[in-house]
Amino acid sequence: MLGSLIPSRGDVFGGISAGIVALPLCLAFGSLSGLGPEAGLYGAIAAGILAAIFGGSSVLVTGPTNPMTLVAAAVVAANILPTGEANISVVVTAFLLAGALQVLLGVLRLGGFIRYVPYPVISGFMSGIGVIIIIQQLYPIVGAAAPSSDAVKILRSLPMLPGAIVWPVALLGVATFAIIQILPRLTRKIPASLVALIVVTACTVALDINAPRIEAIPAGLPALVIPKLTFDQGAMIVTAAVELAVLGAIDTLLSALLADSLTKSHHDSNRELIGQGIGNIGAALVGGLPGAGANIRTIVNIEAGGKTRLSGVVHGLFLLAVLLGLSKLVQYIPNAVLAGILVGAGLGCIDFRGLAHLGKVPRSDAAVLLIVLGLTVFSGLIVAVAVGLIIASFIFMKKVADISEHQTAISLLADEPWADEIDIPAEYRDRLLVKHVEGPLFFGFARGFLNIAARAAGGRLLILRMERVSLMDQSGAYALQDALVDLKSSGMRTVLVGLPVAQRDILEAIHVIPDLVSTKDLFANFAELKAALPKMLAEIGATKQGLGLQNEAVAT
Numbered sequence: 442m443l444g445s446l447i448p449s450r451g452d453v454f455g456g457i458s459a460g461i462v463a464l465p466l467c468l469a470f471g472s473l474s475g476l477g478p479e480a481g482l483y484g485a486i487a488a489g490i491l492a493a494i495f496g497g498s499s500v501l502v503t504g505p506t507n508p509m510t511l512v513a514a515a516v517v518a519a520n521i522l523p524t525g526e527a528n529i530s531v532v533v534t535a536f537l538l539a540g541a542l543q544v545l546l547g548v549l550r551l552g553g554f555i556r557y558v559p560y561p562v563i564s565g566f567m568s569g570i571g572v573i574i575i576i577q578q579l580y581p582i583v584g585a586a587a588p589s590s591d592a593v594k595i596l597r598s599l600p601m602l603p604g605a606i607v608w609p610v611a612l613l614g615v616a617t618f619a620i621i622q623i624l625p626r627l628t629r630k631i632p633a634s635l636v637a638l639i640v641v642t643a644c645t646v647a648l649d650i651n652a653p654r655i656e657a658i659p660a661g662l663p664a665l666v667i668p669k670l671t672f673d674q675g676a677m678i679v680t681a682a683v684e685l686a687v688l689g690a691i692d693t694l695l696s697a698l699l700a701d702s703l704t705k706s707h708h709d710s711n712r713e714l715i716g717q718g719i720g721n722i723g724a725a726l727v728g729g730l731p732g733a734g735a736n737i738r739t740i741v742n743i744e745a746g747g748k749t750r751l752s753g754v755v756h757g758l759f760l761l762a763v764l765l766g767l768s769k770l771v772q773y774i775p776n777a778v779l780a781g782i783l784v785g786a787g788l789g790c791i792d793f794r795g796l797a798h799l800g801k802v803p804r805s806d807a808a809v810l811l812i813v814l815g816l817t818v819f820s821g822l823i824v825a826v827a828v829g830l831i832i833a834s835f836i837f838m839k840k841v842a843d844i845s846e847h848q849t850a851i852s853l854l855a856d857e858p859w860a861d862e863i864d865i866p867a868e869y870r871d872r873l874l875v876k877h878v879e880g881p882l883f884f885g886f887a888r889g890f891l892n893i894a895a896r897a898a899g900g901r902l903l904i905l906r907m908e909r910v911s912l913m914d915q916s917g918a919y920a921l922q923d924a925l926v927d928l929k930s931s932g933m934r935t936v937l938v939g940l941p942v943a944q945r946d947i948l949e950a951i952h953v954i955p956d957l958v959s960t961k962d963l964f965a966n967f968a969e970l971k972a973a974l975p976k977m978l979a980e981i982g983a984t985k986q987g988l989g990l991q992n993e994a995v996a997t
Contacts (some may be wrong), residue, residue, distance in 0.1 A: 455747020456755025458632075459502045459738040461494060463756065464763060465638040466786060468780040470772065472504040472655055473577070475517035475527060475590075475962045478771060478779075479658035479862075481763050483729030488720035488755045492732070493753025496716025497499030497552075497709030498697045500747050501906030502756050504740040505730040507790050508688045508822065513634065513730050516681045518590055520674070529673050529728060530669035531894045535678045536725035537668050539685035542880025543718030553695040559837075561809040561831035562987050563695065564795035568810075569817025569825060571790030573726050574783055576818075582618070582780035584652065592818055602654055610777045617641050617781025619951040634782050642774050642783075649959055651953050655779065657772035661765065663727040663910070684823045686718075691826075696734030717739040737789070805836045807860040841881075873902050879909040882917035902978065904970065920949055936962045936977070938970050 448456070462483055468719045470473035492503035495945025505513075516535050520528040546552065573592045580587035580595070584607030586599045620637035645652055697708040713734075742752050799807045809832050816825035913921075925935055935958055939949075945963070948954045952962065965968040 446751075448746065448755055451735060451746025452752040452754055454746040455500075455742040455752040456757075459742040459747070459756040459758050460744035460751070460759030460763075461635055462520045463502070463504050463735070463738050463760060465632075465634040465779075465782050467505055467760065468638075468655070468774065469782045469786070470507075470510040470730060472776070472779050473783060474505075474510050474514045476513075476529075476532070476728070477658065477731065478655050478774075479663070479764075479768075480728060480730050482658070482760055483663045483727045484724040484732050484954070485729070486761045486764065487514045487723040487727050487729050488717075488732035488759035489760070490720075490754050491723045492716045494716070495712075495719045496750070496753075497712030498700055498734070499708075499750050500504050500700050500704060500743050500752060501693070501708070501713070501737060502742050502753050503693070503698050503717065504732045504735050504738060504756075506692055506733045506735050507574055507786060508567075508684060508692050509731050509733050511570060511573060511687060512681065512685050512822065513589060516677075516685075518771045519677060519681075521888050528969040529666060529677065530673075531674055533666045533728060534668040535681040536731045537722055538678060538682035538683065539689065539731055540718045540721030540723075540725060542682055542686035542692060542897030544715050545718075546686065547711045547714030547716075547718065550711045552690070552694060552714045555691060555698075555710065558691065558830065559806075559809070560795070562813050562826065562833055563691075564792040565810040565813025565829060566691075566790045566795065566817055566822070566826055567812045569603060570822070571787040572814070572818050574787035574790065578780040578783045578787070579777050580605065582611065582614035582784060584777055585609065586615075587760075596601070607652075609650055610775070612777050612858045613641055613645060613650070613652060614781040614784075615642075617778045618784050621782065621785035622693055635786065637781065638774065638778055642780050644774055645775055645778075652773075652775040653772060654775050655771065657723050658764070658768045660768045663729070666728045668725070685721075685731055686827070688822060689717060689721065689731060690714055693734035696736050696739055699736055700734075700743065703740065704748075732745035750847075756795045772958065809833050809836070821977075871903070875904045875906065877909065878988045881912035882910050882914075882921065903933050903935045904938060905935060906938045906967065907944070908966075910941070910944065913944045913947060915947070918951055918953070919942075921948070922951060922953045922957065926954060929957055934962070934977075936964065936966055936970065938964045 455898065457574040464482075467481035467485045468478040469481070471478040471484075474480055481504075488503045492501070496503070513532075513536070516532055517527045520531045522528050575596050577587065577590060577740055579599070579602060581603065583602070585602070585605035586794055587595060588601075589595055617637040621633045624631075624633040624636055644650070693713060694710055697713055699711065700706075701708055715731065738756070742756065747753075795810060797812065811830055812832065813825045813829035816828055928935055940963060947956065948958070954960060964973070
């Protein structure tokens with residue numbers, strides 16, 4: 442599975458570089474989650490190594506990310522014991538189930554559906570996550586205790602923030618954030634967040650600045666955590682697991698697409714979900730945070746020479762070495778420094794390009810982006826994504842229906858050169874109408890089809906060529922049924938040509954066949970119709986009224 446077990450020089454440099462970038466973020470995410478900074482490292486080590494081995498992308502680096510940490514923090518906050526500590530067994534159960542659900546998503550081959558998530562939904566969702574993280578760090582970055590982890594409650598308490606500022610600590614947070622923003626403009630050879638972490642922490646120790654610091658993380662390997670499922674908390678655990686699984690899948694597969702664009706390769710989305718699920722199961726069993734494919738760490742890995750999945754393994758092993766060798770030094774890191782790192786990470790989540798183009802893109806896309814952003818901050822991540830997908834779907838269907846009706850109107854007015862397809866004597870051409878129905882016949886086009894069918898009335902024989910109908914749903918079948926009822930009442934006989942078997946089953950189920958269209962008026966292809974057409978026209982008694990053969994196209 443790993444090919445050669447000896448990593449190349451590029452994989453070693455890529456993995457170590459990704460690990461260096463991941464270190465401060467893992468500590469920050471672990472602290473934010475409420476499980477402690479070590480949980481971030483445990484998750485990055487276990488998920489990073491296992492997802493690299495079993496995943497479907499050769500260069501994707503896995504670890505705790507913004508969306509996953511926010512949900513994990515909510516799970517921890519909902520399971521605090523009277524002692525003030527988290528009920529780790531229940532929390533781990535939610536994380537474990539999330540990993541299992543991701544494996545199930547991959548087994549069911551649902552990974553390809555990520556391509557159907559519209560850009561405004563993703564943009565609003567990621568920007569909302571960035572806003573939440575920044576709001577949550579407004580108090581810690583100035584040395585104050587946050588009144589809540591809920592973004593809405595924090596916003597309501599902002600009038601109290603100025604009085605809670607501890608200026609020496611606030612300077613540490615501001616200095617950290619400033620280094621993260623300024624250093625990349627000078628050089629990108631070293632990770633700005635790591636430089637900020639080391640430099641500012643060293644200054645606080647050298648100058649003996651009294652600032653709240655993170656606790657020392659346990660030395661050595663993490664202990665195995667046994668999950669515990671309690672029925673009274675089952676609904677919460679399942680809800681959190683579904684949220685983590687879905688968000689992790691979206692986050693990972695978007696990162697995998699980014700990696701593909703940089704390496705000119707193609708990942709296996711379903712295998713990647715299975716690998717991520719296995720990684721998150723492993724992370725849960727050692728008390729680590731669940732993770733997902735991480736954009737920045739993956740980019741650093743690629744730019745440093747990482748080419749195979751061994752680079753992701755090296756990334757995890759590097760963090761393991763840090764855990765075993767430098768765990769005692771972590772206790773000197775001020776909370777304000779981690780807050781500054783998280784604010785920088787939050788800003789990195791915000792899609793400033795998408796927000797800057799709000800006035801230039803279609804208003805419907807801009808509305809979806811803003812609605813998803815607002816719901817992410819004020820209502821929750823899953824609600825935001827679900828509502829955004831529903832609204833975007835309705836907008837898409839309306840656009841498709843409008844385009845179909847517009848194309849149909851053009852086709853009805855056009856003089857199509859298809860009359861020669863039917864080589865029949867002129868005396869039979871006075872009461873015949875041929876229509877080509879093209880594209881999907883679905884509920885978004887039901888009204889348009891009824892209007893078109895109404896214009897077809899007036900002849901004696903209507904031939905509907907259905908070979909080019911790519912889709913027919915229930916509403917489309919009902920629209921066809923209503924149109925045929927009107928046509929039959931006006932004395933028109935309808936013939937269907939080239940109707941696919943699946944669509945014929947639908948029409949038979951709702952009794953369009955044989956109530957409105959006789960089985961003898963169904964033809965597999967146009968050649969069969971041409972052979973039977975003279976007899977059919979003779980049966981209805983063709984009359985010479987100079988109407989001529991009309992042959993029109995209907996593009997649905």
